[in-house]
Amino acid sequence: MHTLVFATNNHHKAREVEQILGGNFQVKTLRDIGCLEEIEETEPTLEGNALLKARYVKEKYGYDCFSEDTGLEVEALGGAPGVNTARYAGEDKDPDANIALLLKKLEGKTTRRARFRTVIALIFNGKETLLEGVCEGRIATGKRGAGGWGYDPVFIPEGHEQTFAELGESVKNAISHRAKATERLVGVLSCKADE
C-alpha cells in the first residue's frame, strides 16, 4: 500500500480518487498531513501551479503527491482566462463577475470555442509527471441552468446542447476534463506501482 497526498482540502475528492485507484493507494488530503497553510499559486501556467503545489508538499512534508490545476481556455481570447480562471474579474470577485466579464469580451467574436483543461502534476518515486485532461466545448451567449459552479452556466461541452449547469453534476463528472485527467493518473499510477 502506497501513501499519496492529493494537494487539496476537499476530502470528498480524495476519497473519490482513492476509490478509483482500487485499493493500491491510500490518498491523504493536505489537512490529513497537517498542512494547514495556503500554498500560493504564483506561476503563469496551469502546469507551473500544479507542479508548485506538488513540490511544496514533497519538499516540506516528504510525501509523494499529486496536485491539479484547472483553467478555462477561450480560443478568441488567446487562451484566457486560463491560469486566471478563478480570478478573471479580480481577486475578490464572485463567479457571476467572472462570467459577466467573459461574455462581454466575447461580444462580436466569430468563434466561441473554448475548452476546460485540467493539469495534474504527480511526484512519485522521485520523478515528476505531468498529465492533462481536456473537455472541448463552447461558451453560451448567456447563463443557463441553476446547478454547477464557476463557469458551468456558460460552458456547453461538445456533443451537447445544454450547459454544464443544466446537465448536472453526475453528467459533468463523467465527461469532464477532470475525469479524463484522473483516469490517466490511474493508468500512470498502476504502471508505477508495478515497477
Added chain:
Amino acid sequence: MHTLVFATNNHHKAREVEQILGGNFQVKTLRDIGCLEEIEETEPTLEGNALLKARYVKEKYGYDCFSEDTGLEVEALGGAPGVNTARYAGEDKDPDANIALLLKKLEGKTTRRARFRTVIALIFNGKETLLEGVCEGRIATGKRGAGGWGYDPVFIPEGHEQTFAELGESVKNAISHRAKATERLVGVLSCKADE
C-alpha cells in the same frame, strides 16, 4: 516514436487512440501488419480474451500490442452475458435476439443493475498489463432509441434517464467504459514511454 498494434480491424478506432496518445505512438491495425486471419476468442473471461489477442499478435508478428474486449455484466444474472455479450442468444443471432433474451431473463427480477466493462490487455517492452474501464447503469424495461449498437437501446448509464441509443454516439463515447479504459491506457503508455 513507438509502434503499437491495436488488435482491431477498425481503422477509425486506431486513429482515434493514436490522436489521444498525442504523437508519441504510431498505432497500426491488424490489417496494417498483414494479419488478415480471425483470432478466435476462446477464453472464459474478458481478461483472457484480451490477453489472447495481444499475445497472438506479439508472438506471431513481433509487435507490441494492445487489445480490448467488452462485456455487459448484469447483476441479477450473476454477471451474464459477460464474455458472451455478442453471442448471448447464439452465434448467428442479431442484436435484437440478444436484447429480447436479456429482457426475458430479467422479468420479475428485483434489480436491473448492470455495467459495461472494457478490459484492455497491453504487451509493451516484454511486460503484460491489464486495464479496465467500467460504466455503471441499469437495463431499461424495453428498447428505446434508434441510434447505437448492440445493447445500446436498453442500457441506461448512471446519472442519465435515457438509454445509450437515445443519448447518441458522442455522449456515449465521452462517458463510456471504453473511454475510461482508453484514458487509463494513455496514462500507462505515457509512463512506459518514459522509462
